[in-house]
Amino acid sequence: MSENYVYKKDDEADDYNERGISYFNVVQYADAVKEFTKAINIIKTDPDYFINRALAYYSMHMYNDAIKDCKSAIELSKDRGDYHNTLGSIYDDANELDKALQEFDAAIKIEDDMPDYYYNRGNVYWKQNERDLALNDYSKAVNLNSSDPVFLYKRSQIYTELKKYQEALLDLDECIKLARNPEYYKDEANIYYLMGKKEKALEILDSVLKYSPENLSLKALRAKIENE
Numbered sequence: 539m540s541e542n543y544v545y546k547k548d549d550e551a552d553d554y555n556e557r558g559i560s561y562f563n564v565v566q567y568a569d570a571v572k573e574f575t576k577a578i579n580i581i582k583t584d585p586d587y588f589i590n591r592a593l594a595y596y597s598m599h600m601y602n603d604a605i606k607d608c609k610s611a612i613e614l615s616k617d618r619g620d621y622h623n624t625l626g627s628i629y630d631d632a633n634e635l636d637k638a639l640q641e642f643d644a645a646i647k648i649e650d651d652m653p654d655y656y657y658n659r660g661n662v663y664w665k666q667n668e669r670d671l672a673l674n675d676y677s678k679a680v681n682l683n684s685s686d687p688v689f690l691y692k693r694s695q696i697y698t699e700l701k702k703y704q705e706a707l708l709d710l711d712e713c714i715k716l717a718r719n720p721e722y723y724k725d726e727a728n729i730y731y732l733m734g735k736k737e738k739a740l741e742i743l744d745s746v747l748k749y750s751p752e753n754l755s756l757k758a759l760r761a762k763i764e765n766e
Contacts, residue, residue, distance in 0.1 A: 551580040555587055562594055570594040585614035589621055592628070601632040619649035623658060630662055638662050653682035657689055664696060672696055680709075687713040687722075694725065703729050720750045724759055731763050739763050 558573030574591035581587065592607035608625035615621065626641030642659035649655065660675030676693040683689060690709045697706035706729055713722045723746040730739040743760045750756060 547580050551577040551584070551587070554580070555584075555590065558590060558594070562590070562597075565597075567594045567597045571598075583614060585611040585618070585621070588614070589624060592624065596624075596628050596631075599631075601628055604628050605632075617648060619645040619647075619652060619655065622648065623652075623655050626662075627658060630658065630665075635662050635666055651682060653679040653686070653689060656682070657692065660692070669696060669700060673700070684712070685716065687716040687719070690716075691722065691725075698725070698729055698732075701732075703733050720746055720753050720756060724756055727763070728759060731759075736763055736766075 554573045554577035558570045558577065561567070561570035561573060571591055571594045574587055574594060577584070577587045578591065588607045588611040592604045592611065595601075595604035595607060605625065605628055608621060608628065612618070612621050612625065622641045622645035626638045626645060629635070629638035629641060639659065639662050642655055642662065645652070645655045646659070656675040657679040660672040660679065663669075663672035663675060673693065673696050676689060676696060679686075679689040680693055690713045694706040694709035694713065697703070697709065707726060710722050710726045710729070713719070714726075723742055727739040727742040730736075730742065740760065740763055743756055743763070747753065747756055747760070
């Protein structure tokens with residue numbers, strides 16, 4: 539060892555944290571937790587170490603441990619919207635919807651220009667059958683990032699549920715421009731079917747089945763429409 543070497547515990551903790559990230563990226567979550575824990579044992583004041591371990595616990599569906607680590611990260615850094623968003627997502631998956639809403643509200647209060655926060659809150663509202671609130675949040679997500687088909691697709695689904703078929707079709711058209719996902723065509727065909735336009739629905743399904751002939755969900759919908 540060089541005589542000029544100076545041990546720095548920050549460097550050692552960072553090394554463990556980086557190793558944890560490497561394990562996390564290859565889906566070895568238990569090993570990731572071990573490395574993040576080593577980092578935390580050295581430096582207990584870095585919120586990123588806690589949020590990284592929380593994400594590893596979350597990936598293993600260990601919600602209580604993930605929630606505890608998220609709260610530790612937030613306590614250390616109260617102005618991070620992404621920490622609240624992570625905690626909200628965990629509460630959502632744990633079916634603690636009211637707590638999830640509180641965290642998404644906190645995230646949006648800190649950063650009101652992040653489409654993911656509105657999208658996540660919209661998902662919770664929809665689970666609570668607050669469709670108008672969900673639609674409002676999906677629209678905010680779309681307005682902030684209209685190039686992400688995920689936001690448009692989710693809004694099209696709630697439009698369909700609300701029987702706002704023309705609005706749903708417009709969103710699906712935009713989705714198809716961004717990504718030619720067979721699910722978009724299937725939903726489009728289903729809307730035309732719901733509108734009583736059976737031939738238009740079959741036309742769409744036949745066109746997409748040329749490119750995805752083994753898609754079972756497309757075949758099932760086609761059979762349903764054709765036999766009614």
